[in-house]
Amino acid sequence: MAAQAPRELSQKEKDVQMMLAADVHLGTKNCDFQMERYVHARRSDGIYIINVGKTWDKLFLAARVIAAVENPQDIIVQSARPYGQRAVLKFAQYTGAHPIAGRHTPGTFTNQMQSSFCEPRLLILTDPRTDHQPIKEAALGNIPTIAFCDTDSPMRYVDIGIPANNKGKHSIGCLFWLLARMVLSMRGTIPVGHKWDVMVDLFFYRDPEEAKEQEEEEPAAAALEYTTNEYVPGAGADWGADQTWTTDAPIPAAAALPVAAADWTTAAEPVGATGWDAVPAPEGVVEVPATAPQATGWDV
Numbered sequence: 001m002a003a004q005a006p007r008e009l010s011q012k013e014k015d016v017q018m019m020l021a022a023d024v025h026l027g028t029k030n031c032d033f034q035m036e037r038y039v040h041a042r043r044s045d046g047i048y049i050i051n052v053g054k055t056w057d058k059l060f061l062a063a064r065v066i067a068a069v070e071n072p073q074d075i076i077v078q079s080a081r082p083y084g085q086r087a088v089l090k091f092a093q094y095t096g097a098h099p100i101a102g103r104h105t106p107g108t109f110t111n112q113m114q115s116s117f118c119e120p121r122l123l124i125l126t127d128p129r130t131d132h133q134p135i136k137e138a139a140l141g142n143i144p145t146i147a148f149c150d151t152d153s154p155m156r157y158v159d160i161g162i163p164a165n166n167k168g169k170h171s172i173g174c175l176f177w178l179l180a181r182m183v184l185s186m187r188g189t190i191p192v193g194h195k196w197d198v199m200v201d202l203f204f205y206r207d208p209e210e211a212k213e214q215e216e217e218e219p220a221a222a223a224l225e226y227t228t229n230e231y232v233p234g235a236g237a238d239w240g241a242d243q244t245w246t247t248d249a250p251i252p253a254a255a256a257l258p259v260a261a262a263d264w265t266t267a268a269e270p271v272g273a274t275g276w277d278a279v280p281a282p283e284g285v286v287e288v289p290a291t292a293p294q295a296t297g298w299d300v
Helices: 011-021 033-038 052-068 082-095 132-140 169-187 208-228
Strands: 039-042 048-050 075-079 098-101 122-125 145-149 160-163
Touching: 011 052, 011 169, 033 039, 033 052, 033 160, 048 052, 052 122, 052 145, 052 160, 052 169, 075 082, 082 098, 082 169, 122 132, 132 145
Parallel strands: 075 098, 075 122, 122 145, 145 160
Antiparallel strands: 039 048
């Protein structure tokens, strides 16, 4: 009996494998009572394991809500956690949302006197505990909120909680990449059955020092490659072995012309004979005779 070909994985199964590789399923040692429904098991070291199947379902639900907003600029995606700031900016770049990376200015959603005041139709957050201020202001303004919630995250004022690990840089980047791909697929930007050509690595957090070292290494590698291609003495020394060099080459016509010898013994002609003194004065110019200055009373 011939062995059966391996079955091709569905899109959901591929996404679940990616989430497992990015440690999306790893929670914390504490568990909120509202997050117990999303916990699959608990390890021997006390870490709660999140059910990634429910995580994918919540991601799909959040993508449907985001795609239903007509104007993408009415969506604010925010992250005060450093690991989520790059993912927030990339998510806003591809979906058209308005990003807020960094500290939230109090009163952004409630104080109309501020220059940064805005009234979004939807708010997306990385961590309900770190981003507690925008959650409170969104609750006062009746703004629906979507948040990535860990096992110990408070669920108060959160309308759609996506159970996931919101403390790892790979986990946060993977979640925002999946959410952006689902939104673009529902909008029709990505055709059905086609892969998204954007790599998930672009959503991962990069250490500034590591990025700076990488930028410094690139010019050094380019300079090293340039020096290795320089001329090496002895290489290709027999390039002219098949050529015969002779000394009886024809003399050019210009070089064969005789050159008159200069006579340095003749006396030099005086300058006055052929200089400016021999040139006559132009016509119509009247020469003014030189007169002595008149005497004045000051000479006494």
